Amino acid sequence: MPLNFHKMHANGDDFVIVDSRNSASPVTSAIAQRMGDRNRGVGFNQLAVLLDCDDAAARLIFWNADGSALDVCGSATRGAADLLMREANVTSLVLRTHRGLLTCERTPTGNISVDMGVPLFDWSDIPLAQAVDTAALPLAGNPAACSMGNPHCTYFVDDLAGLDIAKVGPAIETDALFPLKTNVHFVQIIDRRHIRLRIWERGAGVALGSGSCSCGAVVNGIRRGLLDSTVEVECDGGSVTVQWDGVGSVFLVGPVVASFSGTLNVG
Template sequence: MAGFVRGAALYPRSMVETLHKNGLPFAKMHGLGNDFVVIDARAGAVPLTPGLVAAIADRHRGVGFDQLAVIEPADDADARLVFYNADGSPSATCGNATRCIARHLMDETGQTDLTLVTERGRLAARDAGGGLTSVNMGPPLLDWAGIPLADAMDTLHLPIPGDPVATGMGNPHCTFFVADVGAVDLASFGPAHEHHPLFPARTNVQVVQLTGPDRLRMRVWERGTGITLASGSSSCAVAVASARRGLTGRRVTVVLDGGELLVDWREDGVWMTGPTAHVFDGVFTPAFLGVV
């Protein structure tokens, strides 16, 4: 095996051979059941391919995850985060993984405030007390080009049956407000809209039900992954969509299959607060790393 490619960079054979000799450490974390494999690459770059990421995501032959996150060093922040979907494709952001890693770094350093860099930009994170962690996911993208959509249009009312809302949170979101989220066959509804031609980069798909004052019940299909128990960026997107539609205020509780998140759309961005869990640490064996 000559090396691994990430982007345009070819990792040296010596690095690959070291990993194949010693294995690759990782952590398993989750936020409300939205689960992640986290690899710490602050001490040195870690070679990943889409095939290896997908192999790790296999819940029968690998570890399994909704997203994989890599922690990298950053000159102007506490860390840089890089995300991958379960199919091996890259993702610009992942809210719950960001919160999980923020909590991990706070526990490691004793800090109560952090700055993390993602493709989305610089994100502030803080200890919210009571075991909860908050992350500012940045201002929502409301213009069609920023989401992105294929053509110029009103993002508050897409020309799709069901009258969904489009929102960008660093990744695209398509939100449907429905009478009963349990009545939607999300296993077929999700992929049908993930690949809708209005979304050239595909999209996350949410079905949302207003259940009380400033309280939303949401189920989600994540782009490149499928149905998940929770999604941080999706929770931010539905809170923004609901406020824009006038259904709620800008501070809401989002109830997901895995639990609850508090989302607060402020002037400086969309803050998301909830619990996290560091479940276990492990090491991918040299034999496993050599399968892809």
């Protein structure tokens, strides 16, 4: 079966968009895994499927490269918004995800801003396996946890240079405290408005960037009193801006770039 797709990236955080408006989603776990294979498929960190929606420009469902589903992806949401804004010749629209309705806007500089919703901090919402203080988890390194619609675990370190995240990330992702596994961030604070972030992404591995991880890292830093309300997040692939007033929605702002479009025979 031929499957049309668009390949995009946000500072190297690459994703694929399949437009299934006017039809049922053709993507299954097995197809997502097939497309996500960087040697035999297209390769991506996440895949987003566009579907028809009565109360938004489109509904998005997301897949990781390992075939697992997830509720939200900040980078792919920005990519879908960019495509649909260009198609409709508008600068603002609303998309529906499992996270709810997300308002997206094109900024004067061409970046895409997404209202990522209100972060969740209760242990059962993240979720964690037991009731603990989510601002200081009972794990070595004293990380913090939150949910942006998917689980995030943030470590604050003095120096990222000597940290092998490909070695330490998998053990934290699969720790028994996280029944649905977790994204793992390692944050070095440059100053109160600027952090350096490295990411081990649940279901994808080491990532050059991640919208939701950038949001989770900043939220946990603000909770700790370490950061101001607007923060530049410098990932391996480039920078995004995250804004949070400590109460309401988190706003993610950054670029998206179209790489190529194609058709893959998925069997």
